[in-house]
Amino acid sequence: EEEEEEEEGEDTKPVALYLSVVINEIAWMGTNVSHSVDEWIELYNNTTSTVDLTGWKLVSADGGPDITFATSSIAAGEYFLIERTDDNAVSDTPADLISSFGNGLSNVGEDIELITPQGKVIDSVMASSTGWFAGVAATSGPSYISMERIDSLLPGSDPGNWASNNRITKNGLDAGGNPINGTPKAENSVSKDFTYLPNGLTTTEDLTLTYLGSPYLVEKSIAVSGAKLTVEPGVVIKFKPTFSLNFMKITQGSLAAVGAADKEIIFTSSSTEPQAGDWGGFYLEKSTALLKHAQIQYAGKIYNFDGPPYTYGAIKIDGGRLTMKNSFIEKSQTFGIRLQNSTSSQIINSEFKENPGWVNINREAAIYITNSNPIIKNSIFEDNKIAILVESGKPTIQNNAFIGNNTAIWISELLDTISGNTATNTARGIHFAYPNSSQAEISGENIIWPKTNLPYTVKNVILNPNTSLNIEKGVMVNFVGGYFQKKFIVKGKLLANGTPGQPIMFSSMDYILFTASSTGSVLDNVVIKNGGYYGGFPPQEKGTVIVENVTDFTVKNSLFDSNIVAGLELVNSTTTIEKTTFKNHDTYYKPYRPSRAIYVRSDPCPVMSQMTLEDNFENNLVDIDPERCNP
Incomplete structure (x- = not known):
């Protein structure tokens, strides 16, 4: 809650309002180069005027830090960077203040307060008894990730108002010239209305696309190699239509996009007038994917560069495994799902609508199966040309509803694993013929x-x-x-x-x-x-x-x-x-x-x-x- 301005003190300056300046980001773990030595804290000015920090204090219960600001100020809507010991913690950005931090920030939590010259606590982070609310120190995975404030207008004492930097939006370099997992002197990654990725995203480390920072606007492609990409519930990822490659590729890694009924994950086009084929979909090579409560829209782009044209559909699995539940694929320009050399994929309680397949190779199917044995059940296929095309393999196809398709199931050999399905307004139930024949x-x-x-x-x-x-x-x-x-x-x-x-x-x-x-x-x-x-x-x-x-x-x-x-x-x-x-x-x-x-x-x-x-x-x-x- 904001407090009214109080009467002037002895220094004749008005007492600042509660949360006028806040503790905005804390690198309590330091950086990858110098852990405890390169700690830093960032303040942020919520007001529309410059705030004079002369005589203000930033103190912790154990005295590290115990800082009294001398002649300092913070401009309206700007950041104030405090680095420990020297100006190398964020090597490419000058510090606004350098201080010793005493014994440094404890890795198990601190109580830190920002106090005016009149003794008024303007903001606080009380984490000595609970541990730090966010941030990551040394781990077997990505390390030294700062703790960012989500909403600068909400109390810093609320643990729910803090999150770790999402490792996608970053700013600054450490003393070794490496990107810092934080945003010193820049908008916090978890505060952004959207996250723009003009060059796509490439990672060989486990990475999470967090709800804080969504939606993600992606130009070019997302590439994950030998790592796990996690997508949090409610995240929206928008790929920009472009003549270049614009898809998501997972190579010998994994994708986990697990949403909820009230927080679906959406992969779609960024266009205000989206069309089938705006982006290239997913290509998982010798990888696994788990999709729950996810929507995939307007994918299936056909690429035509120097060689023959090709497509990944909305999802292509080659030599890996897909588990898809309670999800929806619609308006792919080509396939909904292309399963190739996959032995244990599952597609359950999902829906496929208006996925025409690829007429160029006479594989006009929502799901196109080669040398794979998936389980497909309790799903709805609506207004596709061919709902399921089995070129080779032995899928289990049970209790699905086929509505308004030209062909429900196309098989190239007789299968005893098809049962309990229904078809309405569908010209062909099970069509038995070789593809292209x-x-x-x-x-x-x-x-x-x-x-x-x-x-x-x-x-x-x-x-x-x-x-x-x-x-x-x-x-x-x-x-x-x-x-x-x-x-x-x-x-x-x-x-x-x-x-x-x-x-x-x-x-x-x-x-x-x-x-x-x-x-x-x-x-x-x-x-x-x-x-x-x-x-x-x-x-x-x-x-x-x-x-x-x-x-x-x-x-x-x-x-x-x-x-x-x-x-x-x-x-x-x-x-x-x-x-x-x-x-x-x-x-x-x-x-x-x-x-x-x-x-x-x-x-x-x-x-x-x-x-x-x-x-x-x-x-x-x-x-x-x-x-x-x-x-």
């Missing part, structure tokens, strides 16, 4: 095509020879693409065993072709719908399911519905058809050529029992072609 191949022994909450989309699929594929009940597969680009070539053994309540469904394919090497394949409780092909030059016609030169093929308990050319086309194959329905094969696919339920191009005729034929062409007269194959 319209094809996917299935090889191996006893491969499972697992059921998930989401339907599958495919273009061209090849089941290779000597491969057995079991499709789980309830799997839904929809073929997408242009004409004659929607094929399933079965060269191995396909076992599609649905149930009446959970049939396996194939729709909109050009055709499914079973070749001579697919002996023993079975379609049981399978729905085949809206397939068949006629087109091209010269024109080609293909039935929906083609069995060609196969010695043992079975269809039972299944439904062929609304296909063109033929529901089932048989060529020199031994086929058994049981309890199967063919319906709605009732269109001409070319003039005078009707679709058929079953088309036997060459003997033998199939073995059929308990067939159902409904609403096919001309009252079912040509359900089976040739007619001699009718049962």
Whole structure:
């Protein structure tokens, strides 16, 4: 609290108001060069007028320091530097006063008072019983960090009004010419409305971006090598859009940005009209990152210098680990997250919005995964082109919500680690194809095509020879693409065993072709719908399911519905058809050529029992072609 001016004393000068001049910074630990000898104290004038310090005292309880100012003054809004012993403590800045400090400042705390000639205590720091409120002496990490006052208008006796210099904003050199971890005769790092980093930031020592001093305005890049960068809750870091590199790189180190629900950490653009790609995002090389309650906005810049263009997305992890919880990535120009060679990353309870991926390399994904096995769960993906693209690896993708994406999950091999996800206003649930390709191949022994909450989309699929594929009940597969680009070539053994309540469904394919090497394949409780092909030059016609030169093929308990050319086309194959329905094969696919339920191009005729034929062409007269194959 401020006190009113008192009546004039014997020296005819008015008594100063409380906190008119304050103890603003204390280097009780000295500097890296001369620890106790190079101690210093800084005063600050809060007023709009010069204050005459003649006769004032700066004293401690143990007499070190015990200073009486002679003919001294401190200008309005300026600083007054007191150095111990000589003028070398801050070698590049002249001291306003040099004093012995007696036995020096104790490293375990002091009670220091600033007193007027009338004996009025103007300010005090009472730290003898508690220890110094801030500052760092010798440690295994960064040492000799000054104690700075946060608000010069609040009491110095309040421990919460002090903090250590943040080691980003500094001023002055020690006796060895090294930067001082403090701000003698300059604004305290913890008092700034914002911190400007015109040359970015480079460190090989552990460093904390403190809330005091935020927001940080960064030109160029932040580079951390072999060290840990910690970001305190509530910190805002703004990267300035520029033609040069402007990203954050961690090399063989770590990043810990742990915010809180009411104090999120924000990494963003400094532009008043921000756009996707204003800055380059994070690149973590053989490093770890922990992000909680963090937002990353407008990153994913594409760099195009002398070589080919490249991008880090919002976050790129190469050979390290990312743990991300309760965080949000939006409006990256390219990827949200690029995971490469990462075995144990976790992305949980987070949100990805409007991250289009990189069209230049056909990797248009919010999360792009290569040779990595992350856990991605309980997260929201909204308005991305591809939400999750798995080029290689085996991620666990559980209980996520996909809203308004073109594709929820793109996989290049079948995964049994996808479950519990939902998709709304999303064109493709799980798309199965190689990136940069319209094809996917299935090889191996006893491969499972697992059921998930989401339907599958495919273009061209090849089941290779000597491969057995079991499709789980309830799997839904929809073929997408242009004409004659929607094929399933079965060269191995396909076992599609649905149930009446959970049939396996194939729709909109050009055709499914079973070749001579697919002996023993079975379609049981399978729905085949809206397939068949006629087109091209010269024109080609293909039935929906083609069995060609196969010695043992079975269809039972299944439904062929609304296909063109033929529901089932048989060529020199031994086929058994049981309890199967063919319906709605009732269109001409070319003039005078009707679709058929079953088309036997060459003997033998199939073995059929308990067939159902409904609403096919001309009252079912040509359900089976040739007619001699009718049962």
